[in-house]
Amino acid sequence: MAIQTALTQAQQLYVAYYGRPADEAGLQFWADKIDQNGVDAVVNDFGTSTEFEARFGDLSSEELVQNLYQQAFGRPADAEGLEFYTERLDDGRLTLAEIANTIAGGAQNDDITVLENKVAAADLYTEAAGEAHSGTAADKYATDFLADVDAETDVDALDIDAVVADIPAGAPSDLTEALTNLADAEAGVTAALAAAAETANAASENPKEGDELEDEIKTFSEEDLNAAIKTAQGEIDSAEAKINNETSELLGSRGTEFSDAGNANLGDDASEDATAVVNGLDDTTFDDGFDSKGESVKDQAFDLGIESGDRLTDANIAKAVSEAQKAVNADKAQYVIGKNGDASLADSTTVKDADTDTFTAKALQIKANNAEAALNADVSANGSNAELLKDLRTAITDFASNGGDLNTDTGSAGEYSDLNALLGGINDTLKGKEGAESVDKLVAKFEEGEYDLSDNEDAAGIQSAIEAVEQRNELTEASDKADTAFHTTETGGVLEAAEELQSERDEQIEKVSDAEDAQADAQSDLAELNSAKDDYDAAVKTQEDAEQYFEDNDLQLPVSLEDSVIATEDNDIFLFSGEEATVAGFGAEGDDQLFIGTDFTWSAVEASVDVAGDRVGDADVQEVFAQQVGNNTVLSFEDEAFAGNAQNGSDLTEVTLTGVSANDLSLSDDGFITVA
Structure with a gap:
């Protein structure tokens, strides 16, 4: 049995925190806790209850603090106290229960009298009411009773028996509570399953949207939830295996020598690329040629500092790229561009011919970079190749919607000689239909002037879209040609080999990272699903308890x-x-x-x-x-x-x-x- 001090402290908490007298069982329970552990140790547990959520859960921090003052002292909070406690509640320095305990413990002057009267009246009520106080209706009644107690109240003169006699009967209150719990539980079950359905849908290969997703949520069941948890765990295990596999390949590749690059999982051309890097630019790689000063190109050999026995570490590959770029920068040889777009060393006659353009490897690299930048700028401004084809498709369908004839000649002698054929080809490509051309191949067919509807005013939108595709094709070709010219120079070819090794290594690292991300996503999904399962189980338990009330009282379930x-x-x-x-x-x-x-x-x-x-x-x-x-x-x-x-x-x-x-x-x- 708790001592009187603990009973008083527990009653004071009920008055300050809930604004009502304690029920008999609750008072004894919390007084025992306080007696054993002290009020500071149990105050936060006291403040967590369904009653608090039901009565005060929607109030703001300022309203909650204001309510504490009203319940304890029957007055609004002073501005300084309101600001002080609201700030500490918002930033988490104090819980509301701690604030209630602090406010009650710091009462002064008239506030002491009010609080003492309320606690004394509450003690009388708790003792007299006994088991008659039960349910939410009784809580509300007791709250109203205590709200009328102030500094002027003569507690000894209170007719507590009359007060207790008017406590609402328990059965209707219990029914209300059971129905409230049942409604909350059903809503909790629905919310938990909906949350799980959305998580499972987002994690699926083909997430549903709109009405399909709404239908999925409505029909999502406990069995679906358990299956989703099992799937998420499977995804975690699969990702773990993939992480181990990709990490093993990466570590093995890093330990492989350049001379054995074919076994380093760096792509089909790894051995050829590694050989080019190891050989660097020794004088056996050059044909006879002359730089602009007439000196033999053989005298311009470069050593990348990579030996065949060196391992394919990240640092060595990065070094190869860096040194190869230095070789490009230092290469004084002059190159000419052949009809096929390849670069070759100029001989002494070519160098001296004023009508023949010659370039250094660095100059060709700059041209290649500029061409790529122009292409990227166009993609950034106008979208991908697929988006350009979609724009063209929209222009054609708009033309038809406005009465245009899809049999209109496109000006092409090829397979897309009219708009209907062109539209069909675009649709097949965008849908990925078997046998259809790829997006890039279809775009490559738009040579300048191949398709021309400029004489048809009604087809101005189509012509504009065609010209955008033509420009993309032109920029793509220019970038490809410039890239080919640079990488067929002696130093450019070695840089390309080193960069391909770097690209393959980056892909290896990215595979490990992707597997780790997949595992993290699956772990997050599993955590969300398990949380939804916990919420679901708790709601089902509340639902069962509420339904038990109806069974125990021979009532039909609502x-x-x-x-x-x-x-x-x-x-x-x-x-x-x-x-x-x-x-x-x-x-x-x-x-x-x-x-x-x-x-x-x-x-x-x-x-x-x-x-x-x-x-x-x-x-x-x-x-x-x-x-x-x-x-x-x-x-x-x-x-x-x-x-x-x-x-x-x-x-x-x-x-x-x-x-x-x-x-x-x-x-x-x-x-x-x-x-x-």
């Missing part, structure tokens, strides 16, 4: 409203579930009740009012609007507090009671809608 339901001749209890529904025969034979909870305020509106469009009601409370529509009553439930809904009608959920007059309906304090 019917959750969804779609269309029909009232029976019995006294039916319907449960508002947040879904659109129609109820036929409500109150026609039995004393039916529709439980909507205590969050809603009743608001009767005229039939002419557009509840979804007009600003009606009170913006500060969550309302249910009752409206007569023909022979039926339409109940429109706000999803949150606002004055009607001038923004979005979907924020209202409608339940229709057929054949019921709105004037005959009423909403009780316990949250039941009934027919008078």
